[in-house]
Amino acid sequence: MVRQPYPKKGTWTPDEDHKLIAYIVRYGIWNWNEMPRFAGLQRSGKSCRLRWMNYLRPNVRRGNFNREEEETIIRLQKQLGNRWSAIAARLPHRTDNDIKNYWNTRLKKRVILQNNNSASSATTETSFSVEENSSDAESSALLNIPTTADFPEPFAYSNPFSPLSCHQTVEVDNSYSMEENSPDADSLILPYIPTMADFPEPLTYGTTFSSSGCHQTVEIDNSYSTRETFVSSEYYWEIPSFLEQPLIDEGLDREALWYSHHQNLYDPVNDFWVNPLV
DNA sequence: AATGTGGCCAACCGCATAGGT
DNA sequence: TACCTATGCGGTTGGCCACAT
Incomplete structure (x- = not known):
């Protein structure tokens, strides 16, 4: 019987961030507990989820509050x-x-x-x-x-994988609009939740695919909810090591995806994500 | 220069809840 | 209905850093 390695704890390294981002960008989120194993991480699913939700997820605004x-x-x-x-x-x-x-x-x-x-x-x-x-x-x-x-x-955003770094590079607009927020707390404003419509082509779940990265197969559950789980196509990042692998979903066209999200480029020299359109 | 102290924040832990069987 | 599992939430901790002594 193979004992599972004890989950790693503590601060996430850039390499771990890289793996998690790359995996989620490529495969989406289907099961936090299983994901770290397929993504090549020694972390618990809980830790991965936390890291993603609080730090790596697109649109996470960091830095001072106005x-x-x-x-x-x-x-x-x-x-x-x-x-x-x-x-x-x-x-x-x-x-x-x-x-x-x-x-x-x-x-x-x-x-x-x-x-x-x-x-x-x-x-x-x-x-x-x-x-x-x-x-x-x-x-x-x-x-x-x-x-x-x-x-x-x-x-100063030190994390090169910060989504904010991708889109706003260094400058943060202090005039950040809060007009979306009603002053009346009774009117609930929900955060933006990506839907299937946000993707250039629909992902086909319910299919069995093999992950060449870890040589294992996994069943994708149809019941999987889209809530807060998909990476919006707007934030499709290129991770070279993962792009070298074949796409696992038939419905996805890597090239089309890449060109539709070409605004985000990774600068390997500075180890930083940049947006040439900004 | 060395040490102490407090602030900050990423991450962990335990519990609650939702959803599936 | 009861049980199990995955996920979400809020409290707390621990490490790093800046500053004071």
């Missing part, structure tokens, strides 16, 4: 509590983990301070309990505390 985003987070946290996924759903391109971290390390203190200040100025009482998750909308008024948006500085 003032509008901060205010939105503060407002939604007050309304929804620590339901980070719900808050993230209303902040396009931000992950729940990012929002959670940002809240815990920065915004939380600011809100507490703000509440303390407003409490002390609003009443002469010396003992006043500040409820962090108060539903009192009146207490949501922000102090004029400088935020990162007040001190714009260039973002």
Whole structure:
């Protein structure tokens, strides 16, 4: 009996990122638990999923939060509590983990301070309990505390595989529009979810294919949901080692796919994804 | 220069939930 | 209906880094 190697933990290496991106771009997401084995990763499926969702996934916006985003987070946290996924759903391109971290390390203190200040100025009482998750909308008024948006500085994205790097290279527009977000939290804004229509040609699931990379076969389940699982064609990246392998889906034309996504090129010299159209 | 301290954030862990059998 | 598995979510941890002493 062959014992499964103990899943690797800790920080992901660029090589691991490369493998995961390449695998998902090529085959999509069909089963997180099985995927690492086929992708040649020693990680748990859970770890792969987390890495993809929080870091490698297309459209993930990283770097400083602007003032509008901060205010939105503060407002939604007050309304929804620590339901980070719900808050993230209303902040396009931000992950729940990012929002959670940002809240815990920065915004939380600011809100507490703000509440303390407003409490002390609003009443002469010396003992006043500040409820962090108060539903009192009146207490949501922000102090004029400088935020990162007040001190714009260039973002530094160190990860060469960051999707943001592909499309926006270095500059990040601080005027990032939040107009998609209704100020009314009751109107739910869902994040963009790729559908089959986003693909140049439909993937054919329910077929059996062989992965030449690992010399194994796998059954693709028809019941597999498209929700949050497919890589949009807009972000089809070329990974040389994988392109050298034959495509496994009959319906896919590698060349057509590549030309339809030619805007993203990998610069092997600088180990960086660039967009020549930007 | 060495050490201590705190902030930041990627990643892990455990539990909840959804969906399939 | 009960059980099992995969996935999602939120809390927490650990390591790295910058800064202070």
